[in-house]
Amino acid sequence: MSRSLPGARSGGRAVLDGGPSGRTSRLGGAAVLLCAPFALLLLGTVLAPVTYALYLSLFTERLSGLGFSGPSSVFVAFGNYADVVTDPDFLHGVGNVALYAVIQVPLMLGGALVVALLIDSAVARLKQVWLLAVFLPYAVPGVIAGLIWGYLYSPGIGPISSIAPIDPLGANGILPSVVNIATWQWMGYNMIIFYTALQTVPRELLEAARVDGAGPIRTALSVKLPSIRPTLFVGLVFTIIGALQLFTEPLVLRSFTGAVTSTWTPSLYVYDSAFVAGDYGRAAAASVLLGLVSAVLSAVVMRISARRSR
Amino acid sequence: MDEARGGEPRSGERRATVSRRTLLRTAGATGAGAVLAGSLSGCASRETSAGATRVTMWSWLTGMDRYVEAFNASQREVVVDLNVLAGGLSGGYAQQTNAIRAHNAPDIMHVEYQGLPQVLTTGGLREITEDVSDLAADYSAAAWRSVRPDGRTWAVPFDVAPMVLYYRKDLFDAHGLAVPSDWERFRTTAEEVRRIDPAARLTTFPLNDGSFFAGMAWQARDPWWRIRDNSWEVDIGGAGTLRTARYWQELIDADLVRSQGTGTQDWIAAMHEGRLWSLLGAAWSAGTLHKSIPRDSGRWAVTTLPTWDGVPSTGMQGGSAFAVSADSDVPEAALTFLRWLGTDPEVPRIAASFTTLLPAYVPNRAVARESYRGGYFLGEPIYDVLDEATRRVSDWTWGPTALGLFSTLENRFSPVATGGSTLPEAIERVQRDAVRSMRGSGLSVIEGGST
Known part of the structure; x- marks a missing residue:
């Protein structure tokens, strides 16, 4: 570092503005130093793996004959992508996730919003207790939650299958069961975010609304909701991305029922391709597609959010 | 990145930037170097302080820790380091396949008969036809066939699972x-x-x-x-x-x-x-x-x-064998252990305390039968049934x-x-x-x- 300073002083700064240069340059050095941990982590844990996945997705392992002479890597351009998007199992998984999202996203976000508004309302008592009670499931690790619910759903062990109108682990019941687990787990988390946003709504605004004759419901719909719209959209983006990446719950439930296939969601499809079938190229292509769709959907939601709040 | 590639620095400012990048790169390289040194030392420490050869092994077989412990205690030439993996398709195969691709596979890997041809297509196993050819006669024919899909031997059978x-x-x-x-x-x-x-x-x-x-x-x-x-x-x-x-x-x-x-x-x-x-x-x-x-x-x-x-x-249904990695530096020591694991009468004796092992190595069947405690099953002695079942196993080839x-x-x-x-x-x-x-x-x- 010290070696670079004289060069900077005698050359660059003089050319640029002729002013005292060491200070700025040292500041620059500090900035680089402070950014380095982030940059290294970003490079090592995000950029490098993504680049490698992109690279992998363009290649496939080709065997020949009986396959015992080992694989050779072959460039197939977008061949893996074509395989993935024409694979009925992948499309079926996409369908499952779409259906899941259509049910779970409004249900969970709606529930979280209603609970947040209720706790935020003037009449609520024991606010901290309610907050904690609704938030608590989020503190349970996803795999544990999946196991607990798996046991609750199992006929002969848990009570739910004898109460529910459909078998919660059957072909028709499995989607609602997964929705239930995810809603149970994530509602509290989103509720906390919404509640925190509601706390920042200026109290004068609420008083003004009351003076103007707005009741609690009118206040909630016309004052509170518009005030926290950006937060709602952030919650929506996170939830949609979470839905696309649906993995843990169905993976855990696979050990309880055959209704969850190994390609039931796109994430499971990626897992199955890479670690069961050993086809890394196809797995990489599917995960790149999944990432792209997530990015596009987030962008769309954020764009809508930005337009609305203008 | 482009800047770093950009050839001649046009100004001192740029040069300062470049040198900061150099510093970063150096830091990165040092880090990578440390990792590399770590992995090298991992390879280099093939000998324990007592002069025994160290062999690494991955397996998800129940009781493997006890077999390894008994082996390590029984001699001073080879020390086996066991790493227990998640069972087969729950993660074991994935971990092994990844390691084979990264060329840092352990010396010994777990391959079930049904998985052997698929693992073979990764090119990560060492051919051991010559090394174990003397064992052929004493092994269950069904198991021996299963580790020789193409007429070359790729693993040492452990048990049979009729x-x-x-x-x-x-x-x-x-x-x-x-x-x-x-x-x-x-x-x-x-x-x-x-x-x-x-x-x-x-x-x-x-x-x-x-x-x-x-x-x-x-x-x-x-x-x-x-x-x-x-x-x-x-x-x-x-x-x-x-x-x-x-x-x-x-x-x-x-x-x-x-x-x-x-x-x-x-x-x-x-x-x-x-x-x-x-x-x-x-x-x-x-x-x-x-x-x-x-x-x-x-x-x-x-x-x-x-x-x-x-x-x-x-x-x-199932049945395990163990293979030597193509990248192993110590195949002889690995085979020493695998021979012991497959054929030593101590193994079925240890197994009797927690399972009903049916060894692929036929001379060990009698040991397994004698060591079996019984008491759980009614009727015909279980080892009579298992022996008869083993004789009935028909021809089969697992695909890749x-x-x-x-x-x-x-x-x-x-x-x-x-x-x-x-x-x-x-x-x-x-x-x-x-x-x-x-x-x-x-x-x-x-x-x-x-x-």
């Missing part, structure tokens, strides 16, 4: 039921069981276990793969397999058997509470029963599988996509539970899937049944 029938002898005796000797009698027994106790069924056809159905097809003597003219002949929809599929579909349609998975909590409860009266399992299932329903001592007995048309035949195929089978079987598909339909789809995926990966494939 399928057998476990049944509730107490309930069978109480209701005067005879043990079904063939599959038609198995059907009438299933009817009887349901008549005696409407809540009970004779057994379950586990729709979530592809290896179970493979074992059934194996018994029907209809191999799904064969090697012919340096090509894979794939015939998953063959006559024997389809007959098996139709048979089980009829039982499922008539509500004579359940279709729930085995090994789940629900299944364990059903077995213990008398809602399932039998288990079609492998030799190692005895250990599973011991562990899952320990209080069922004195209820269960073992017999050979019901036959098709009286022909004595059985398939295998078998592990992936189990997963496909389970997916295609899944809608059978609700009547959305049938086993024969599923089988035909799996045949098409298998041929397509094998051709897709460049293998030379002949479609079975087409000739």
